Amino acid sequence: MDAEELNRFIESWGSMGILWGINRSMARIHAYLLVSEEPVDSERISSYLNISRGNTSMCLKELRNWGVIQRVNISGDRRDFYMAEPDTWKMLYRIAIGRKSREFDPALHALRHLLSETDTGKSRKVHERLTQVEEILTTLDHFIDRFLESEEKSKTILSFFRNFAPK
Amino acid sequence: MDAEELNRFIESWGSMGILWGINRSMARIHAYLLVSEEPVDSERISSYLNISRGNTSMCLKELRNWGVIQRVNISGDRRDFYMAEPDTWKMLYRIAIGRKSREFDPALHALRHLLSETDTGKSRKVHERLTQVEEILTTLDHFIDRFLESEEKSKTILSFFRNFAPK
DNA sequence: ACTATATTTCAATGGTTTCTGAATAGAGTG
DNA sequence: CACTCTATTCAGAAACCATTGAAATATAGT
Incomplete structure (x- = not known):
């Protein structure tokens, strides 16, 4: 899946967010985590999707409340990493x-x-x-x-x- | 069904509009028609629910497009009357x-x-x-x-x- | 305890949707 | 046709929601 396809997916998942009842930013972040093999940190999400750190933080919190993403720790790294619910x-x-x-x-x-x-x-x-x-x-x-x-x-x-x- | 109960219903149907994917005003109008025995005209809807004539007209049109209300004519009366889909x-x-x-x-x-x-x-x-x-x-x-x-x-x-x- | 970095919160901003009210169109009547 | 009553449209106003960015808070390592 090349970068262009990846972006196309992120954007369409974002606009179909209404179906799940979640807003565009949340859905885009969710999509990004869905297509990431490895857990990613909030800074990377924020810069890749051009969403402010603040908003990224709130969306991640919401998504965690929904139980569709998980926070994971990577030893030796102070940052929080996130991944989509694998199931x-x-x-x-x-x-x-x-x-x-x-x-x-x-x-x-x-x-x-x-x-x-x-x-x-x-x-x-x-x-x-x-x-x-x-x-x-x-x-x-x-x-x-x-x-x-x-x-x-x-x-x-x-x-x-x-x-x-x-x- | 007294007035207070009726209003309570109209308002809750209004806020549950999200469930059907329709906005508050449309849902309130729909609720009002649901609990009305007889067809009612747009002026009465508008004054009872405190929705402007213009908006009432647009909502009624939308609701008709959805097929959940019907327009009926009452002979000898020039106004349009509306009723909820009876089925x-x-x-x-x-x-x-x-x-x-x-x-x-x-x-x-x-x-x-x-x-x-x-x-x-x-x-x-x-x-x-x-x-x-x-x-x-x-x-x-x-x-x-x-x-x-x-x-x-x-x-x-x-x-x-x-x-x-x-x- | 201090520093550096990561995270969260929140007031302000910007954008979108919904609503209003005045203007316009239309339909029936004398 | 002129009048009256009703329905519709639409530009602007208001309400609502998402997003930002800066400040406050938390945490890990030294």
Whole structure:
């Protein structure tokens, strides 16, 4: 993978960051770590991607919170080095779990709260509509939980998906 | 459903808009239509939610593009009235389809493009890692397509989800 | 304890998205 | 056709978010 290809990847990963719900800088840094064989230090990241040291530091912290990168120490070197989570599966789980807990769960919670406090008699039609939404989201919620529950199980589910939706 | 509860719902639906990938105003308007028994006109939406007429008009247009609300005419009245898509299922499909085509598909496409142009020999480890990601996303892609393919079929899939992930 | 280097924090900046309100277009009516 | 009411557009204002860079903090080695 030559430098040009590498940059093309970094930039496209950066712009597809929306999909994971992370911003451009974070995604670019993540991409850079993904394509680096060896752990790299923050100075190198910052200068290669033209991101300030400060921002680089904050992004690395965030990415660590997400669990998609790891900090490693190299003996005899005072600097911190970083590498992408080496297990692709684990990485994707972490991203999915993060998104779910930040977006999906609060949404579902709010809806349930609303329904529990709503007088069913007052406007039946509306109440039924919202109940339907709640049911669907609840089912999806359980499903996603199972899907994310363990690595091995998820691999099984994936193979189910393959059979169910071949083409 | 009293006014306070109604507002609470509108606001939480508004802030969960991120989940559907739509902005606050659009989501609030959508929520208001969801909980309205009868079709409402744009003036009423605008004054109830404190959103300018101009913005209301643009949001309604967007929501119609998404297919999650409908414009209806009431004879003898020159105004346009709006109502939420009455079929909850259809509504959720429309949202899911929109998100997939705006976020998921371009991301997957970019990744494939990258892989097709990458020299496999140069950095095997990285190439393998990306290929893994591509495979997983492709499988999910097919699965989601099937899931969204038709109303009836999706209902079947939902019941599968229920059995697979009861609790 | 001191120095040199690495890291983190945060106020200020710059950029992007969203919203407003006035201008414009359009549709129905006498 | 002139009038009235409604809908849409769009330039500028406001709100929001990401990024910088300098200052503060932390740490390792001497």
